[in-house]
Amino acid sequence: MSTSTTTDSAARARDLLGVSGLTNRALAAWLHGLPGVDQVGCEARAAGLKTRSIKTDSKRWAIDLAISMIDLTTLEGADTPGKVRGLATRALVPDPSDPSTPSPAAVCVYGDMVAVAKETLGESGIGVAAVATAFPSGRASLEVKLADTREAVAAGADEIDMVIDRGAFLAGDYLTVYDQIVAVKDACTRADGSAARLKVIMETGELVTYDNVRRASWLSMLAGGDFIKTSTGKISPAATLPVTVVMLEAVRDWHALIGEMVGVKPAGGIRTSKDAISFLVAVHEIAGEDWLDNTWFRFGASSLLNDLILQRQRMSLGVYSGADYIADDAPSAY
């Protein structure tokens, strides 16, 4: 994975748009030149993907894959160090009754909790993702957003989940959105030259139309986002399957055009194993098998892990399991 510098990505963007200078007008022309999304067709496709029957061995495989793709998340005003430690411990040992259970990909917390999560996770290989840039609204000056990002990166965050400026996007000021993503991407660079992976949250619930989702996806990829992410989880609707279908099409087309893979992360509202498996079906059918890996696809979720573990236990024990047999999701705050 290359960490493109600001100049590289600007040159590439100019190249792609066929312009000598990156202006809002050029961006708007490019984004509005993308084919429109057939809303009815897209929703019908998503509904069709939901009906696939995944059973026995495939289901077992899908459940383990889904667990390994989770960004185990707590983003509450009431988060305490104890709660974050509890969540990180949960990520280390998702099911104490079955050590073969895979771990989630990362723990996702606010920037000030990165150090706490990092300390608990140690060298386990489980990443720490931090939301930054005045999450969830993104209503702050660029300086504040960048400081927020740098702080999280300095504290050891492996991944940064930024929010785009939806106000600017909806007002048609695509250049501001682009510039902010580029600046945040730059702020993800660590002192040693390596960089935290950048997930760009588009908050699809506030973008309203699928056309906007497609435009925001392309804009985020153009600006160098390593991941495009549906939502903050604070707005409903959050990660719906049709929205994710549109985004998967975007990363597929981007890959065909540029030859570079971008990840997708639906977040918020995915609670059951059945939901998660239908998302995996969509990944396989639309983006392709290469994306069926936690480097390129993630679930932002908190309660999904419980349901996946219940299903996993059901398949290994042969009986239905219950909440009493999985680790407490909300351990004591102390």
Place this chain on the structure above:
Amino acid sequence: MRKTYKLFIGGAFPRSESGRSYEVYAAAGRSGKRAFLANAAKASRKDARNAVVAARKAVGGWAGATAYNRGQVLYRVAEVMESRRDQLVAEVRTAEGLSPARAGAVVDAAIDRWVWYAGWSDKIAQITGNLNPVAGPYFNISAPEPTGVVAVLAPQDSSLLGLVSVVAPVIVTGNACVVVSSESMPLPAITLAECLATSDVPGGVVNILTGDAAEMAPWLASHLDVNGIDLTGAADLDWAAFEAAAADNLKRVRRPGPEDLAAAPELTRMTAWLETKTVWHPKGR
């Protein structure tokens, strides 16, 4: 109109997730023929699983309601049953092949039984609880608490009175239940579900599944999120195997046995689904 009745899960009336249904016939008439009555949903193990989830969701609020409130809600159910008495009588009559007078008596007995159990909601603690004498300046109080989610296999041969006799004692103390109704006589159970849905019983406190008990019982018996199982309707099944499966998470089990449903009930059907909590409290001066 030829109807296809649905299940009752979480306060809603869904079809079976399996999409299956089965034909329901009246009791054999004088000619020996059995008239077609309606179709009923044939619940699957996954419907049973969904019902357990609904019951688990409901049990906190229902157990947390005051005993007085639960009693009032259950009285209301009896009122709704009474207002639909004609329908219940007709269904019991065709299902069980009774005379109109006999069917009327059975329905009245069922309503009376519901009222009888409703009355116990704020009285059972006086009978099963206790102020224990201890060697110290403490109150030591034992009080009954609901066990949680109870799976109930309703009697196969008593479509309404049998059903009421097994459901009411489970929920009056604050449990939630998943009931598998009589397979051949499910219509009175569905009407009872409609009575429950139109009274103030919170969705999920009673979940009624129609279909083959033999298909669902093993899954309910082994389900780790079920706290008790009433095997009353499993006399003709391999209930010993269900009891063995239930042991895994120490479910409370009530075995099938000879029982005169027409006789006045005892407290045992309520006390079977109660836990005892004992608390110490300083007496002060």
